[in-house]
Amino acid sequence: MLKGIYRDNAKQGRFLWVLALSGRSYGLYRGVQDNFLAEVVHISKFERGIVEFFREIPGLMVILILAAMYRFAESRVFKIGTAIMLAGILGLLFGPAGPEFSAKSLVILFMVIFSAGEHIIMPVKSTISMDLAKPSQGGASLGVTNALDQLGRITGYVMVTLLFFIFGRINFSGTPRYRVVFGASAFLVVAAVFVSLAMTETKLKGPRRRFYFHKKFFKFYMLEVFYGARKQIFLTFAPYVLILQYGANTSVIALLYAICSGAGFIISPLLGKLIDRAGYKFVMVTDTLVLVVVCLFYGFSHRIFPEHIAFLVVCVNFVLDSIISLASMASNVYVRDIASSQEELTATLSTGISVNHLISIAIALLGGWIWERTGIEVLFSLSAFLGIMNSVYAATIKVRPAVKNHSATAGKNQ
Numbered sequence: 001m002l003k004g005i006y007r008d009n010a011k012q013g014r015f016l017w018v019l020a021l022s023g024r025s026y027g028l029y030r031g032v033q034d035n036f037l038a039e040v041v042h043i044s045k046f047e048r049g050i051v052e053f054f055r056e057i058p059g060l061m062v063i064l065i066l067a068a069m070y071r072f073a074e075s076r077v078f079k080i081g082t083a084i085m086l087a088g089i090l091g092l093l094f095g096p097a098g099p100e101f102s103a104k105s106l107v108i109l110f111m112v113i114f115s116a117g118e119h120i121i122m123p124v125k126s127t128i129s130m131d132l133a134k135p136s137q138g139g140a141s142l143g144v145t146n147a148l149d150q151l152g153r154i155t156g157y158v159m160v161t162l163l164f165f166i167f168g169r170i171n172f173s174g175t176p177r178y179r180v181v182f183g184a185s186a187f188l189v190v191a192a193v194f195v196s197l198a199m200t201e202t203k204l205k206g207p208r209r210r211f212y213f214h215k216k217f218f219k220f221y222m223l224e225v226f227y228g229a230r231k232q233i234f235l236t237f238a239p240y241v242l243i244l245q246y247g248a249n250t251s252v253i254a255l256l257y258a259i260c261s262g263a264g265f266i267i268s269p270l271l272g273k274l275i276d277r278a279g280y281k282f283v284m285v286t287d288t289l290v291l292v293v294v295c296l297f298y299g300f301s302h303r304i305f306p307e308h309i310a311f312l313v314v315c316v317n318f319v320l321d322s323i324i325s326l327a328s329m330a331s332n333v334y335v336r337d338i339a340s341s342q343e344e345l346t347a348t349l350s351t352g353i354s355v356n357h358l359i360s361i362a363i364a365l366l367g368g369w370i371w372e373r374t375g376i377e378v379l380f381s382l383s384a385f386l387g388i389m390n391s392v393y394a395a396t397i398k399v400r401p402a403v404k405n406h407s408a409t410a411g412k413n414q
Contacts (some may be wrong), residue, residue, distance in 0.1 A: 005133055005141050009216035012132045014199045016118035016148055018192045019125065022082060023149040025188035027156015027261075028181050029089060029114070032253035033240040036178045038108030041100040041107050045240065049368025052236040054108050056364060059357035062351050065120060074131070079196045081120030086189040088114025093182040097175055114324065123350065150265040157258035161186070164251040174273045177250075212347035216338055218398055220348065221355050223284070223331050226390035228356035230291065231328075232363045233383040234321050238298065241376055242318065246311045256315060260322035271326050280330035280337075284394035288387040294320050297386060334397065 037043040043051055058065070068078050091110030096103045100239035126142060133141035160181060167177050213221070242256075275283050294317045301310040301317075332349060339345040371379045 005144065011200050014195050015128060015132065016144070018078075018082065018196045018199070019145060019148045019196065020152050021192040022085065022121070022187050023152020024156045024159075025085075025089070025185045025192065026118070027153035027158075027257070028160055028185040028188070029092075029156075030153070031157045031160035031180055031257055032181045032250055033111075034243060035250040035253060036097075037107075038240065038243045040097045040175050040178060041104055042103065044372070045237075045244065045387050046368040046372045047104070048236060048240050049364045049366070049371075051111065052232070052364035053361045054112050055115045055190045056232075056357050056361045058112065060354055060361060062119040062123070062214070062357075063354050065116070066123065066350075073098045074127050075199055078121060078128060079193075079199070081117045082121065082189070082193050082196050084117030085114055086186065086193055087215060088117060089110075089186045089189055093179060097178070114237045117368075123353075126223055147265065154258050154261045154265070156185075157261065160254035161251045161258065163252070164249065168251075169412050187338070203285055212344070212351045214344075214348070217241050217335065217348050219354060219393070220331060220335050223390065224352045224355045225359045226386050226393065227328055227331070228359040229363045229385040230288075230295075230383045230390065231325060231356075232360040233367050233379060233386075234298075234325075237367055237371060237376075237379060238318055238321065241298070242311075242314060245362050245376065246307070246314065248311075252315075256318055259319050262325055263319060263323050267323055270330075272329065275330050275333055279399055280333045281394060281397050281399050283327050283330040284397070285391045287324050287330075288390040288394070291297070291321070291324050291387040291405075292384040294324065295380045295384035299377045299384075303377070337399075 037048065037051065066077065069080070072080070088110050091113060092107065095106045095110055097107060125145060129141045129145040163181060164177065167173065239248075239253055242253060271283070297313055298317045298321075301313045305313060309328070331352075335348050335352070336345055339348060367379055367382075370382065
């Protein structure tokens with residue numbers, strides 16, 4: 001089946017192996033991240049926002065980082081990004097962990113390094129994937145790329161759930177549990193680095209403008225502001241609510257991430273078809289209206305239901321938010337509809353990522369302060385309000401009739 005997608009001389013096997021290995025490594029890392037911060041590093045509600053502020057800076061700067069590497073082929077940038085991820089996970093594996101200021105600072109530093117590698121890889125892996133494909137099979141190749149990444153993450157999340165279940169049975173507790181997971185994650189990234197080094201060097205170089213602003217994309221930039229703000233509230237604080245408010249352990253959090261990835265793997269192509277048939281404007285407006293309900297349940301369930309019921313309701317809404325976030329691909333289709341060229345499309349989407357992260361790092365700091373001072377009710381009511389604003393603004397978009405001829409492009413990474 002893969003032979004029908006890729007060029008005869010593409011040698012895509014090593015690239016796909018790197019994606020599978022790094023995806024599984026990320027699943028292990030992300031599956032324990034929030035519990036590690038809460039239980040081992042003792043990061044408070046407000047400090048969680050500070051951590052996310054620094055962790056998102058590479059996303060804000062990625063367009064400048066890629067522009068600085070304009071002399072490098074995409075394959076080399078991909079290898080560099082993978083190596084930087086390795087440096088970050090090794091730092092978490094061997095570095096100190098605890099409530100002391102120096103330990104917290106080092107943990108944040110290594111998380112930022114890992115995030116830098118992750119963000120460097122994000123745009124170039126899609127470019128490489130399409131370059132390896134036959135001229136008419138770019139979408140199919142992206143589908144394989146996304147599927148491998150999601151399957152790798154699911155495997156990593158499930159491994160975390162099983163490992164912490166076993167740890168509980170054998171009374172293996174404390175920081176060493178997290179070292180084991182970080183060690184397994186590091187091993188997989190080491191393997192990914194070695195496989196990536198064996199990849200054939202190509203001359204492929206994507207367009208790397210620093211920033212691209214045009215008045216016709218103003219509504220897209222504003223939608224990125226609303227989306228980045230509301231996304232960050234859930235991305236940063238939703239797992240922490242489960243941990244601090246409801247006492248969710250690492251196995252539960254990792255299992256929820258696995259369910260989210262599994263749902264995304266199944267629903268993403270269906271949502272893409274819905275965008276093609278119903279139009280991106282319809283999806284933009286309706287998905288955030290559903291989000292309002294999700295946010296209100298997340299913020300107020302503990303006041304409406306008994307604790308055990310509230311916990312289940314919040315878990316369901318955690319997964320629902322992940323599914324709703326997939327609808328962000330609709331804005332990519334919107335940009336494609338009004339862009340004049342492929343280069344303008346790529347430059348606009350890259351700038352959108354930076355705009356998204358700019359508001360994300362601001363809301364991360366503000367969200368931690370709001371939670372600590374006023375409670376989760378106000379925090380998630382803010383997220384619901386941002387969802388309403390997103391829907392109202394999306395309703396003002398004028399849709400070109402030709403949009404129905406376009407196919408959905410790949411969605412953004414949360």
